[in-house]
Amino acid sequence: MYISDIVPFVDLKSQWAEIEEEALPMVRKLLQRGELIGGYEVYSFEEEFANYIGAKHCIALSSGTAALHYALRAMGVGNGDEVITAANTFIATAEAIVLAGATPVLVDITDDGIHPSVENFIHAITEKTKALIPVHLYGFPMDLTGLYEFIKNKNIRILEDACQAHGAKINGRIIGKDCDAAAFSFYPSKNLGACGDAGAIVTNDDILASDLRMLRNHGSIKKYEHHLIGSTERMDVIQACILRKKLTKLDDWNKRRREIAQYYTDNLADIKGIWFPKESLNAEACYHLFVVHYEKRDELAQELNKNGIETGFHYPLPIHLMKPFSFLGKNHNSFPNAEKKCKSTLSLPIGPHLTISQAKKVSEAVRFFVEGK
Ligand SMILES: Cc1ncc(COP(=O)(O)O)c(C=O)c1O
Incomplete structure (x- = not known):
């Protein structure tokens, strides 16, 4: 590649x-x-x-x-x-x-x-x-x-x-x-x-x-x-x-991030099994990350990486399951919603210089993996 x-x-x-x-x-x-x-x-x-x-x-x-x-x-x-x-x-x-x-x-x-x-x-x-x-x-x-x-x-x-x-x-x-x-x-x-x-x-x-x-x-x-x-x-x-x-560039760069986020939203929303956070009506997100949730996120990440698409996990573990925080005395199931989200989280590329054709490549690769088409 x-x-x-x-x-x-x-x-x-x-x-x-x-x-x-x-x-x-x-x-x-x-x-x-x-x-x-x-x-x-x-x-x-x-x-x-x-x-x-x-x-x-x-x-x-x-x-x-x-x-x-x-x-x-x-x-x-x-x-x-x-x-x-x-x-x-x-x-x-x-x-x-x-x-x-x-x-x-x-x-x-x-x-x-x-x-x-x-x-x-x-x-x-x-x-x-x-x-x-x-x-x-x-x-x-x-x-x-x-x-x-x-x-x-x-x-x-x-x-x-x-x-x-x-x-x-x-x-x-x-x-x-x-x-x-x-x-x-x-x-x-x-x-x-x-x-x-x-x-x-x-x-x-x-x-x-x-x-x-x-x-x-x-x-x-x-x-x-x-x-x-x-x-x-x-x-x-x-x-x-x-x-x-x-x-001096921040507003333009955030606008660009929002355009990419809109593209992903339009092109990923109907894929069964994929969930991602949406803006509430009173919010304007700056899309530092575009995170999707999918049960088999490790496999999806591997497939995207094979296609040259870099991804991230934000975050793979909640705080209470990290070693330095074992002193809090919490364990699996202490915060079930956070734990569930951490297991399925996958961050897709986003940024002010990502092109729509790159976002298209990402969206198509996600759909192909999940739906096989
Ligand atoms: C939510 C959150 N809090 C705190 C920090 C810490 O910032 P820094 O890496 O500049 O110390 C970060 C940075 O990644 C963050 O994402």
Whole structure:
């Protein structure tokens, strides 16, 4: 098979080709100026991303994991506290809770969806609950109106895991705009991806923002004046440069992802045995991933890979069945809906540079495998 026949799962080369001409001189200038920590590019990115989201603050950090971990710390989460999140998220969501010193309390997803319901979160709240982390999985935004209502006047914070949800909207509002705090990852394959690791928190809370600015920088704002135990979790300047350039493309790239998702929807929906999440009427997903569920997903993945179609599993195991989380004392059947989804999940190629003819090849290969025609 020729390389050109391969349908890549993620196409970072084409993204770079779109920004190279403008991004490279920016990086060169940065290196010539020797401005290698913080400075103009990072502050500009913070301002531009905060404006894009419509939030008061953006605090640029070294990764999405650092964003989740440090936001929890800035919210005062620590030893003895419980933080509730979904059983079917990426490990980093649960890791951040443990890194902050708290205990993850997992909740199952609904049997006909990919997220826990608001009621599932509410039922899991105890007097130890300090924070909730709903995850806008795959770029499908959750409607958290009921959850924000419920925690009003309670000492519970909401940290939205928006690591897969750059530009997604719910009730016409972009994710991150009206939140307590939202964590973004700029891991290269994300809808807005750096050329290495990077992340950010957006928030409208002045105190949270100011604590996060300190935590990422050894607890200090002014050199050698330390107020908190923090660490080195600042965003790298080169990442900020690349992100500034890519941010100008994000809406177009998300639009393109939605066109591909529509193509898949139109061409896969009638295949018996294939299920995939659909947007609710009040949602505009940014389709970080296009995930289908099929009972024989391993065989389907193998067949697609044989045809040069790259795929992924997001995620093959729910959190409670991962070795590092055995201490939670959960087992098979603790969260049956999440477990069932993890066994059948298969992510198809999607991205701003995937062509309709590539999406056609993928759809036809899926249909051929499932229906034999
Ligand atoms: C849902 C979710 N949460 C957290 C993270 C962690 O982000 P990072 O890889 O930037 O640390 C990711 C990244 O893959 C993610 O998808």
